[in-house]
Amino acid sequence: MAITIGIIGGTGVYDPAMLENPREESVETPYGSVTVSIGTYRGKELAFLPRHGRQHSIPPHLVNYRANIRALKKLGVKTVLATAAVGSLNPSMKPGELVFVDQFLDFTRSRVQTFYEGGPEGVVHVDMTEPYCPQVREVLFRAGRTLRLPVHNGGTYVCTEGPRFETPAEINMLRQLGGDLVGMTGVPEVVLAREAEMCYATIAVVTNFAAGISPSRLSHDEVVAMMAENAANLRSLILQAVAWLDEERSCACHWAVTGPVAPGR
Ligand code: HPA
Numbered sequence: 390m391a392i393t394i395g396i397i398g399g400t401g402v403y404d405p406a407m408l409e410n411p412r413e414e415s416v417e418t419p420y421g422s423v424t425v426s427i428g429t430y431r432g433k434e435l436a437f438l439p440r441h442g443r444q445h446s447i448p449p450h451l452v453n454y455r456a457n458i459r460a461l462k463k464l465g466v467k468t469v470l471a472t473a474a475v476g477s478l479n480p481s482m483k484p485g486e487l488v489f490v491d492q493f494l495d496f497t498r499s500r501v502q503t504f505y506e507g508g509p510e511g512v513v514h515v516d517m518t519e520p521y522c523p524q525v526r527e528v529l530f531r532a533g534r535t536l537r538l539p540v541h542n543g544g545t546y547v548c549t550e551g552p553r554f555e556t557p558a559e560i561n562m563l564r565q566l567g568g569d570l571v572g573m574t575g576v577p578e579v580v581l582a583r584e585a586e587m588c589y590a591t592i593a594v595v596t597n598f599a600a601g602i603s604p605s606r607l608s609h610d611e612v613v614a615m616m617a618e619n620a621a622n623l624r625s626l627i628l629q630a631v632a633w634l635d636e637e638r639s640c641a642c643h644w645a646v647t648g649p650v651a652p653g654r
Contacts, residue, residue, distance in 0.1 A: 401616025449573035557601025
């Protein structure tokens with residue numbers, strides 16, 4: 390059976406419990422080896438990968454994004470569902486709500502963002518008009534509405550370098566630039582998935598209002614506690630979406646680098 394759906398678990402999502410009969414597999418890539426849990430759900434084979442490691446031991450700026458995406462690609466994954474804990478800059482996106490992100494602003498500083506570094510690989514300038522697969526996003530939104538979860542279809546995710554939280558002045562600036570949500574891991578993951586020609590969607594879980602908007606100081610414990618509160622919702626959302634996802638899609642994700650195949654070619 391082909392593994393076509395990959396789930397990248399962010400903060401608070403370390404457990405492959407959503408899979409039936411999970412087994413661990415080590416996948417070798419040019420960027421290092423990656424341990425992936427593989428299991429089934431409703432007859433579909435899924436791969437699960439905790440972005441920060443099982444014990445949250447890898448900080449956002451040191452995640453091996455290239456190895457993770459390449460490992461999923463090597464397994465045959467065509468669709469990636471990524472979870473992300475985020476702070477909110479938008480009063481209408483409240484803690485406990487879920488947002489299916491449709492755009493991003495990149496404020497990372499130290500991360501390699503490409504598989505194409507010249508040489509035999511060549512140079513690629515991948516299109517980012519629709520960084521997140523609109524069709525997978527629609528399935529997620531439909532699943533969220535069906536389950537009566539508090540969901541938003543679309544939102545601009547700002548990726549900061551971390552691992553520190555932002556200052557209120559930064560949040561004020563990011564809000565004026567059009568950001569709705571802030572997190573530390575969305576980029577370059579989404580970029581690399583696009584270079585790998587996979588459909589990629591982010592399920593952002595709002596865990597807090599961002600610094601200066603929140604009445605209290607931020608802490609990682611607060612983020613983890615909020616993720617734990619939302620774990621059951623997240624799990625049912627993912628499983629409903631997995632049940633509905635089919636492989637035939639007319640989006641541009643699967644030819645983002647190679648270009649569309651001309652009719653008759
Ligand atoms: N900022 C950055 N990353 C985050 C936040 C935040 O407020 N909350 C959860 N992840």
